[in-house]
Amino acid sequence: MIKVTTWNVNSVRTRESHVADFLAREQPDLLLLQEIKCEEHQFPRMAFKNLGYDAVVVGQKSYNGVAVLHRAPVEVLHPKLPGMPESDTHARFIEVRAQGITVGNLYLPNGNSGGDEGYSYKLAWMAALRAHSESLMDADTDFILAGDYNVCPTDADFAPRALPAGDALLRPETRAAFNALIWTGLTDATRALYPSETLYTFWDYQAGAWDRNAGLRIDFQLLSPRLAERLTHVVIHKDERAKPQPSDHVPVTVKLAKTA
DNA sequence: ATGCCGACAATCTGTCGA
Numbered sequence: 108m109i110k111v112t113t114w115n116v117n118s119v120r121t122r123e124s125h126v127a128d129f130l131a132r133e134q135p136d137l138l139l140l141q142e143i144k145c146e147e148h149q150f151p152r153m154a155f156k157n158l159g160y161d162a163v164v165v166g167q168k169s170y171n172g173v174a175v176l177h178r179a180p181v182e183v184l185h186p187k188l189p190g191m192p193e194s195d196t197h198a199r200f201i202e203v204r205a206q207g208i209t210v211g212n213l214y215l216p217n218g219n220s221g222g223d224e225g226y227s228y229k230l231a232w233m234a235a236l237r238a239h240s241e242s243l244m245d246a247d248t249d250f251i252l253a254g255d256y257n258v259c260p261t262d263a264d265f266a267p268r269a270l271p272a273g274d275a276l277l278r279p280e281t282r283a284a285f286n287a288l289i290w291t292g293l294t295d296a297t298r299a300l301y302p303s304e305t306l307y308t309f310w311d312y313q314a315g316a317w318d319r320n321a322g323l324r325i326d327f328q329l330l331s332p333r334l335a336e337r338l339t340h341v342v343i344h345k346d347e348r349a350k351p352q353p354s355d356h357v358p359v360t361v362k363l364a365k366t367a
Numbered sequence: 368a369t370g371c372c373g374a375c376a377a378t379c380t381g382t383c384g385a
Contacts, residue, residue: 117384118374142384144374169375170383217385219369257385269385271368276385311385312372323385355373355384 108339109206109363110135113326115214115255115309115356119143119174122354123151125347126176129358130158133344136178137205139212141255141356143172150174167198173212173254174201181205188213189242190235199232207366208334209243213254218275226275229257233284240291244331252293253328255356258285260295264324266307269316276325294335296328296361301341309356310348317348328361337363 112135116122119140130138138160143150147164155162159178165186166172175181181203188200202211213236218229236252243250259265259277270276289295297306307322316322330338340362347357 121374142374217383219385220383255385259385268368274385309385314368314371316372325385352373 108365109208110360111137111139111210111251111253111328111363112358112360113139113141113212113253113255113328114358115141115326115354117142117144117354117356119172120145120149120151121352123154125350125353127154127158129344129347130155130160130176133358133360135360137181137203137210138176139210139253140174140176141172141212141214143174144169145172163201163203165198165201167196171198171214173198173214175203175210175212177203177205179205184209185211188232188235189239191232207249209248209250211239211250211252211254213252213256215255215257217257218281229275230280230284233281233288237284237288237291240288240293244292248331249334250331251328251334251361252288253359254326256285256325256327258282258325259323260285263303263305266319266321266323269311269321269323276323289329292332293329294332294338296330296335296338297324297341297343297359299330299335299338299341306343308343308359312355326356326359328359330361334363337366339364
C-alpha cells in the first residue's frame with residue numbers, strides 16, 4: 108500500500124503545527140505541499156524531521172513554493188515543469204520518484220491576476236502539463252499528478268455563487284485544457300470513487316464561505332491507468348478546515364493497493 | 368462582493384490568492 112496526500116497549506120511556516128499533527132496522525136508515505144510561501148532555507152525541516160520525514164523543497168520568497176515530505180528516500184526528477192521556459196521563475200512544480208511511482212506535485216497558476224498575461228500563463232502552464240503527461244504515458248510510467256489545480260472542471264465542483272461568472276477557474280478554455288490533460292489517460296481519483304457527491308477541498312476565508320459551505324473542488328490527484336486500478340481509498344480531510352488558523356485548502360489523500 | 372480574510376514584505380499599505 109502507498110498513501111499519498113496533497114495539501115495547499117498557504118504558508119508552511121504558519122501551518123507548521125498543523126502539518127506536524129497531520130504527519131503524526133496520518134503517516135502518509137508522501138505529503139505533497141503547495142504554497143509553502145518561503146525559500147528553501149526558511150523551510151521548517153526540523154519539525155518534520157523529528158517525525159521521521161525529510162523534505163525536498165522548491166521555494167521562492169513570499170509566494171508559491173512546493174515541497175515533498177517523505178519517509179523513504181526519493182529521487183528528484185524535475186525541480187520545475189518540463190516545457191516551461193527558463194525565464195519562468197515561479198516555484199510551482201517538483202517531481203519525485205518514490206516506491207516505483209513518479210509523483211508530480213504541482214501548484215497550477217490561478218490566472219485571475221495579471222490580466223491577459225496572467226491568464227495566458229495559466230493556459231501555457233496547463234499545455235505544458237498536458238505535454239508532460241503525454242510523455243510519461245508514452246514512456247509507460249506509473250505516475251500521479253497531484254496538487255492545487257486551480258480549476259473547477261464542472262459545475263458540480265463549486266458551490267452556487269462561490270465564484271463570479273467568468274472566473275479563471277471555470278472559463279471554458281480552462282476546462283478544455285483540464286479535459287485535454289485528463290484525456291491523456293488520467294483518472295481523477297476522487298471522482299473515480301465518488302462520482303456524484305458534492306465534495307469541496309477549498310473554502311475561501313472571506314464572506315463566511317466555510318460556514319455557508321461555499322466551497323470549491325480544486326485539489327486533485329490524477330492517476331495513470333495502472334495506478335487507477337490500484338486505487339482503494341480517497342479521503343478529503345475536511346476537519347482540517349474547522350481548526351484554528353486553518354489553511355483555506357484541506358488535504359486530499361489517496362491509497363493505492365500493493366502491486367499484485 | 369475588482370477584496371468581506373489572511374499571508375507576506377515592508378513598515379502601514381499594497382499585492383496576491385481563487
